[in-house]
Amino acid sequence: MRVLSPEDVDRVALGAQFLACSIDPTTMLMYSDMTRMAMTSHTLTLASLDDLAPDDLVVAVGLVSQGLLMAEMPPCGDEMLGCLAAVERAVGRRAAAIFPLAAANLNAIVPMLTALQAGLPVVDADPMGRVFPLISQTTLNAAGVNIGPVALMGANGERILIEVGNARRAEALVRAATEELGGWAASAMYPCTVSQLRDHGVIESVSRMITLGHILESVEPLATKYRKLSDALGTSRVARAQVAYVESSFGPSDVALPAQPSSLTLSDDGNGRIVRIEIQNEILMVLVDGAVAAAVPDIVTLIDPEKASVVSLDDVRVGDVLDVLKTPADPKWYEPEGLALVGPAAFGLSLAETQP
Amino acid sequence: MRAGIRLEKDRSSVVAVDADGEIVGEYSHSIGQEDPFPELFDWIAHRSNVGVRSVTVDVGGLLSMERERQVVAVRIRPRPAADPLHELPVPPDLRDSRLTVIDVTGGHDMRGRRLMDLEVASLTAALRGISSDTELVASVTAVGSVANPEHEQQAADALLSAFPFARVTLSNEFFSNSFRDRDYTAAMNACLMSSGDQLAAQIEQAARVQLPGVPVYFAVSDGGRVPIRRLGATPVNALHAGAALGLMGARHLAAVDEGEIVITDDAGAQVGRVHAGVPATHTVIRRGREPALACNAARIDPYSPSLLGEPERPAAVVDARSHDAVSMRGDLESTVRARVDLTALGAAVAPLSAWADFLGHASSSDELDSWLRATQEDLRSQVVHWGAAPESTRVVESTAYTLAYGSRHVVRIRVRVIGDWVETTARAGATI
Numbered sequence: 001m002r003v004l005s006p007e008d009v010d011r012v013a014l015g016a017q018f019l020a021c022s023i024d025p026t027t028m029l030m031y032s033d034m035t036r037m038a039m040t041s042h043t044l045t046l047a048s049l050d051d052l053a054p055d056d057l058v059v060a061v062g063l064v065s066q067g068l069l070m071a072e073m074p075p076c077g078d079e080m081l082g083c084l085a086a087v088e089r090a091v092g093r094r095a096a097a098i099f100p101l102a103a104a105n106l107n108a109i110v111p112m113l114t115a116l117q118a119g120l121p122v123v124d125a126d127p128m129g130r131v132f133p134l135i136s137q138t139t140l141n142a143a144g145v146n147i148g149p150v151a152l153m154g155a156n157g158e159r160i161l162i163e164v165g166n167a168r169r170a171e172a173l174v175r176a177a178t179e180e181l182g183g184w185a186a187s188a189m190y191p192c193t194v195s196q197l198r199d200h201g202v203i204e205s206v207s208r209m210i211t212l213g214h215i216l217e218s219v220e221p222l223a224t225k226y227r228k229l230s231d232a233l234g235t236s237r238v239a240r241a242q243v244a245y246v247e248s249s250f251g252p253s254d255v256a257l258p259a260q261p262s263s264l265t266l267s268d269d270g271n272g273r274i275v276r277i278e279i280q281n282e283i284l285m286v287l288v289d290g291a292v293a294a295a296v297p298d299i300v301t302l303i304d305p306e307k308a309s310v311v312s313l314d315d316v317r318v319g320d321v322l323d324v325l326k327t328p329a330d331p332k333w334y335e336p337e338g339l340a341l342v343g344p345a346a347f348g349l350s351l352a353e354t355q356p
Numbered sequence: 357m358r359a360g361i362r363l364e365k366d367r368s369s370v371v372a373v374d375a376d377g378e379i380v381g382e383y384s385h386s387i388g389q390e391d392p393f394p395e396l397f398d399w400i401a402h403r404s405n406v407g408v409r410s411v412t413v414d415v416g417g418l419l420s421m422e423r424e425r426q427v428v429a430v431r432i433r434p435r436p437a438a439d440p441l442h443e444l445p446v447p448p449d450l451r452d453s454r455l456t457v458i459d460v461t462g463g464h465d466m467r468g469r470r471l472m473d474l475e476v477a478s479l480t481a482a483l484r485g486i487s488s489d490t491e492l493v494a495s496v497t498a499v500g501s502v503a504n505p506e507h508e509q510q511a512a513d514a515l516l517s518a519f520p521f522a523r524v525t526l527s528n529e530f531f532s533n534s535f536r537d538r539d540y541t542a543a544m545n546a547c548l549m550s551s552g553d554q555l556a557a558q559i560e561q562a563a564r565v566q567l568p569g570v571p572v573y574f575a576v577s578d579g580g581r582v583p584i585r586r587l588g589a590t591p592v593n594a595l596h597a598g599a600a601l602g603l604m605g606a607r608h609l610a611a612v613d614e615g616e617i618v619i620t621d622d623a624g625a626q627v628g629r630v631h632a633g634v635p636a637t638h639t640v641i642r643r644g645r646e647p648a649l650a651c652n653a654a655r656i657d658p659y660s661p662s663l664l665g666e667p668e669r670p671a672a673v674v675d676a677r678s679h680d681a682v683s684m685r686g687d688l689e690s691t692v693r694a695r696v697d698l699t700a701l702g703a704a705v706a707p708l709s710a711w712a713d714f715l716g717h718a719s720s721s722d723e724l725d726s727w728l729r730a731t732q733e734d735l736r737s738q739v740v741h742w743g744a745a746p747e748s749t750r751v752v753e754s755t756a757y758t759l760a761y762g763s764r765h766v767v768r769i770r771v772r773v774i775g776d777w778v779e780t781t782a783r784a785g786a787t788i
Contacts, residue, residue: 179763279760
């Protein structure tokens with residue numbers, strides 16, 4: 001077990017923002033502060049899967065959003081523990097540890113505080129290795145690990161236990177329930193054994209965020225940071241360009257994703273290239289002069305080169321100059337089972353039509 | 357002629373520009389008396405043989421926080437915090453105020469649907485604990501109020517029933533989808549209202565005597581200006597206008613409408629981006645780990661070329677050092693030397709600026725286009741009503757986008773219209 005420091009929590013937060021696009025910076029800061037405060041009286045431990053017994057129960061905890069940022073309706077503090085207890089009751093076992101529902105964005109940091117509240121370690125693994133919009137888009141689901149039972153609790157105190165096996169059905173039920181709970185819900189799901197998580201999860205994903213945070217927090221020139229990101233994660237820069245348009249579209253979609261698609265169009269002043277970024281909750285695809293430069297499951301990050309900080313999609317404005325970075329996702333996602341769940345076609349995008 | 361006034365605690369500067377944007381006069385002196393405006397307006401009145409078209413005042417340095425009156429912050433959300441860790445702390449800059457926080461059950465979701473009924477009775481009971489002869493200023497923040505302000509309005513009604521002369525700020529006047537940031541912004545605004553009222557009264561009185569009929573404005577944090585009569589209602593928008601005006605002044609001297617402008621002064625170097633002739637903006641002013649201020653504000657950061665991945669050439673480097681003995685960064689080469697107070701110049705050339713930022717419901721592109729067009733026209737009317745010539749108005753931002761993980765068909769619409777914009781032709785006061 002590794003004891004995490006308050007600085008590690010900040011690094012997790014930085015790394016978590018790099019691996020996501022739609023960041024809620026207020027809640028990220030609030031959770032970081034609350035976690036650091038809780039660490040003054042409790043120890044936060046990061047467990048490798050080898051630290052736990054193969055049959056130990058581990059449970060994913062995280063937020064599900066449908067309609068509202070957590071920042072708009074701050075948590076009361078008992079939601080995550082309520083969900084964890086509900087799943088433990090349903091499966092008849094106590095969890096030995098918890099793991100993040102996604103090792104990115106808020107779902108990377110929320111389990112830190114939950115672990116402190118519950119007196120449990122956080123496992124250095126997760127089922128996404130980044131964040132995807134749907135709770136069915138996990139390596140655990142791709143391997144056939146059961147998502148249910150799923151426990152939800154909203155900030156208004158209402159609780160729901162969904163006894164479900166099929167992840168797509170779980171997605172539909174959870175999404176509908178979350179909207180009625182106010183727009184976000186605390187959740188616990190994917191109760192599984194340590195062996196299952198070891199075989200089918202994305203391993204050492206929390207450590208990776210700490211490494212990322214180390215790189216991003218340094219005062220080195222951005223070029224040096226980019227070199228380190230390339231060495232550590234295979235990150236490459238797709239373009240530096242200026243935002244020309246921000247658009248929403250209302251085209252028909254067969255894909256049950258939250259929110260409608262939107263697009264950013266950027267122009268690269270240096271060489272006249274046109275960069276188009278397709279978004280639906282997360283960045284799904286980047287086109288440069290019509291050619292695919294990145295597409296899900298690739299991780300796309302927007303960086304403000306003046307401040308060397310990650311830019312949230314909500315903060316992008318016409319006229320902004322952005323660096324567009326591409327980082328490969330976990331190799332599991334590029335296998336056929338992974339691509340079926342999170343490849344471009346899973347988001348209703350046809351790569352064939354976008355090739356030049 | 358247009359005049360811009362920069363006010364600090366002990367000093368004032370005035371810059372006047374003519375209709376072509378040329379600098380025609382400047383004036384600076386220390387402030388000794390309680391009310392500096394008669395003297396400043398007298399100087400402006402005697403400066404020009406032609407009519408004074410507008411006066412814009414940067415009052416950010418003179419606004420002061422409420423210390424006398426009782427301040428009440430009403431927070432409406434579905435449930436109170438379950439443990440001390442999850443309680444929203446009072447931000448440090450409000451801790452010296454006589455601030456009482458009242459938590460009330462209520463709130464809406466982003467579709468505007470009620471999550472919980474508003475517990476008016478508990479608010480009324482809490483207000484009974486405050487002496488009825490207290491002069492009260494208050495802020496009200498409800499979960500989901502940007503989608504449905506019903507509970508904030510009901511709480512304001514309850515406040516005004518108990519304290520008929522209370523000044524109340526509702527958080528939905530400031531767009532942010534963060535409860536904490538809106539709560540802070542509304543409370544700050546409430547704490548600044550008395551000061552804003554007093555300054556507005558002094559400025560209007562001086563203008564009536566010295567410059568009768570001349571429209572007077574105050575500068576806001578996006579680098580624009582709005583009528584002075586609004587200062588008492590939304591003083592928080594004036595709090596951080598200075599930096600934005602400095603960028604507007606630098607942009608005017610450097611004749612740059614697009615690109616990065618570096619300003620070096622005695623305190624160091626800062627960089628801001630100008631887009632379409634006005635500062636590029638953030639929707640909030642972030643303050644490290646503390647709550648952000650939900651005001652549209654110019655994006656200005658400390659200049660640090662070491663962060664850049666490759667050499668980037670700013671569009672202009674404006675040297676505003678008070679004298680050459682102040683050292684300048686070795687990696688910067690001045691392109692314009694400022695001989696005037698950039699903030700006062702920025703105030704003189706600041707355009708009228710109106711924003712709309714709200715959540716709308718649209719289920720088709722046509723519907724969205726209609727929203728945008730209607731919003732643009734509303735803002736054009738507003739800016740014309742404030743004094744702009746209709747042909748001088750233009751849309752500098754018009755976007756509509758879905759919120760990630762948001763409800764389907766809920767879109768955030770942001771439009772900015774400016775008017776009475778000054779071309780960047782000034783050269784007086786600048787040397788190259």
